[in-house]
Amino acid sequence: MNAPPDTRQLQQLWRRHLTSAGRGDPDISIGMAASFTAETAIPLLGGLLLAAGYTGPDLRLAGYNQLAQTCLAPEGSFDGHIPQIFVLLFRLEDLADSADKASEAYDTISAAMSRLRQTVESEIVISLPPRPRQPAGRVTEFPRGNDWLGLWHRVSSDLLAFAGNHASVYLLDLEQIIGALGEASALSPQGEYLYRQPFTGTMQLHMSRALARIIDARMKPARKCIVIDCDNTLWGGIIGEDGIGGVELGPDFPGRAYVEFQSQLKALRMAGTLLAISSKNNPQDVLEMFDSHPAMVLRRDDISVFQVNWEAKSRAIENIAAELNIGIDSLVFVDDSSFEIEEVRVRFPEVACLQVPNDVEQLPDLLVDNGFLFDKLTITSEDRTRTEMMRSDRQRRDQGKTLTAEEFLRTVELRVDFNPYRDEDLARFVQLINKSNQFNLTTRRYSADDIRAMRSDRQTDLFSVTVGDKFGDYGLVGICILKAEGKVARVDSLLMSCRVLGRGVETAMLAQAVALARARGCDAIVGEYRPTKKNAMVSDLYPQHGFVPADEDGLFIRNTESLPSPEHLAVTLPATGFMQ
Structure with missing residues (x-):
């Protein structure tokens, strides 16, 4: 750096x-x-x-x-x-x-x-x-x-x-x-x-x-996952050679430095940063260490992905990003080996690479000195339960392997709850609006002040979507900002976490936007797609839902006749509705 x-x-x-x-x-x-x-x-x-x-x-x-x-x-x-x-x-x-x-x-x-x-x-x-x-x-x-x-x-x-x-x-x-x-x-x-x-x-x-x-930190996205080596990083020594009883980890030096480093990683996990392991080792040796060593602060359930094999670390990085469905540029990699650090840095320069210092007493300073990589001004409930959400995702994927896509969606009991903007959701609104890039039709960025101002504008509707299923909750994963302009409603922002892609939630969100526009007396609703390097996946979202190109590039329009939500979704609306 x-x-x-x-x-x-x-x-x-x-x-x-x-x-x-x-x-x-x-x-x-x-x-x-x-x-x-x-x-x-x-x-x-x-x-x-x-x-x-x-x-x-x-x-x-x-x-x-x-x-x-x-x-x-x-x-x-x-x-x-x-x-x-x-x-x-x-x-x-x-x-x-x-x-x-x-x-x-x-x-x-x-x-x-x-x-x-x-x-x-x-x-x-x-x-x-x-x-x-x-x-x-x-x-x-x-x-x-x-x-x-x-x-x-x-x-x-x-x-x-x-x-x-x-x-x-x-x-x-x-x-x-x-x-x-x-x-x-x-x-x-x-x-x-x-x-x-x-x-x-x-x-x-x-x-x-x-x-x-x-x-x-108001606008810059925090890194989502830290990928950690094991030997001479989470503990001193080599587990495959020294065994559980021979590695350095405990209350005395040098083991104490590794304990404190693990405690820092645990704190990051509790604040919403995902932890992954990339280690050239025998899988059973590493898992036994996580399960059995009494001084381990981190346990198996703290880790979202294990990549324990003899492949290149860059390959492990690639697999971890794919498994978590996040960008390579969302990762931080920590290793004690100059060779491994350089191999990842050359292959993926967008990964932030941190090398374990030679003096083990300086190890706890490594994350402190680079804490800006993980800066969040607020920590939401979704942040605190992110590892558990990823574990539920893995269960979903395991069940999905035995069913067709349609059968799977019918069996997971998807729940979609819509709510108008609530003050307690402000931090999550700011986080999603400023840090969602892929499923984001316009990538407009708004501050907390902007959101409060829109909330007081009687021509603007802000609503969120919270999703869950029989495996667990995804949390608040989607936001729509709809602005009425006479007889036309305009979708200012439509964005969603990629964790719920392919489940029909985006259709339900558009259906609610159309219903809101109709309730306001609008004859038409206009959607906008502003292409970026990362949001190509939503380039045809509006045409797929009955919108046709408008006169201006990037704009799509349709009438406000009812747009049905997918039948496999259990949709819940607030008793008071969305209107202010």
Whole structure:
């Protein structure tokens, strides 16, 4: 992977952007307020967004230490503009000269942040403030601590609860960054005294990178699956030679490093990342290790696909992607062998390849340093049960092998539930809309703010589809956005997870779209297909359902007479209907 741009490169990127004659409309707007001098962070964050692919980031900075005022009257802080993302950064010691007064000041800011969350639909990033480092306190606090430390713990707990209880509120942990860099590298006493800028250039760069990572995760899809080698990766040693009792895995070094690495992988699985094994080994040896070794954190049920054989790792990668029905570019590959890493990298450059470090004590840092590959701002219920869903998929495939396609669909007891947009589904709506590429007719991308705005538009219907069968639930897998324009309804977006392809769900979704258009009094419904590199599979969806080409390229039209859903689907509609 290429090294990230440094401070000088980012500043140059930002200067070129500001002086570019061809600057277009902003594709992202950010308003920042800070209790310290933050001007030097703007070009770093702006440069990082440009490097990430944004073409017109609009960054605005509120007045110095105007956090409460910015939350209560954001237009006044940002020239009448409401940004898509608010960034609120503060230190407790900047708020007042005593812990008691700082506590009162924080309570004022906290109330203002709550007001901001209620009055704008923007996303909000708030710093978890660093531990106060008051010079006087450091002289007198040993070994008791002081009021500032107590305040810091209270505020941290309060902000964690605030983010947990409100949608689209995210936290930036400044103390974590300081701890990773070390105080000598992160803090600048001279800058604090001279410019009210307490952080070094290095700290500002890492803080900006963390901010950019949060912002970028709004639109960038996380990698869906991590493919892991076994020997000298999940445990130390070679299972085929050392046996279960001879490999290094347990509470002592070096086995402890492997235990912690497995714990990280388990956490990723619980957050929705699929785990797969690619190992050149005897299958029985590997499965016995997963089933029997007492120190194994990962068990057989945690793994979605096992590829344990003597074939090339690139072949295993290909098989895993096919088995999971995901793109090769959705995979991360971890191996201790330079040869295996290079073989996969040459064959599939789109796979993110991570090599196990030579020093085993650094193994737990491997996923931490590359955590951006798996970034998700929200974790949905579908994410948490993804491995179980894949296991149900395997059962479906096994049964399908003995039946014709029609017989199989009749026997699996498919259930399709339609619902109008619900606030509790917002995170899943944002996730599907921004990360579905194959079964997506228009690939329009919308933020949480966009979805809320459409929800309040009385000419727009948003509905979702949840699918299940006798083997288990697929979860919320499809979304349709329908906009009424006089006597014509237009399908703005129609998208679906590929996990339910070939089951007739897409026909049921179009049937409901036609029914909604008819209920609104529309005579015609127009669908649009915007081709991309990945959505060729849906190029003929509309013609297959009675739509004919319209005058404009990519548009298809049909009347709103009833379109039947497949007979093998048990379709459920909400009692209140879809109409707003």
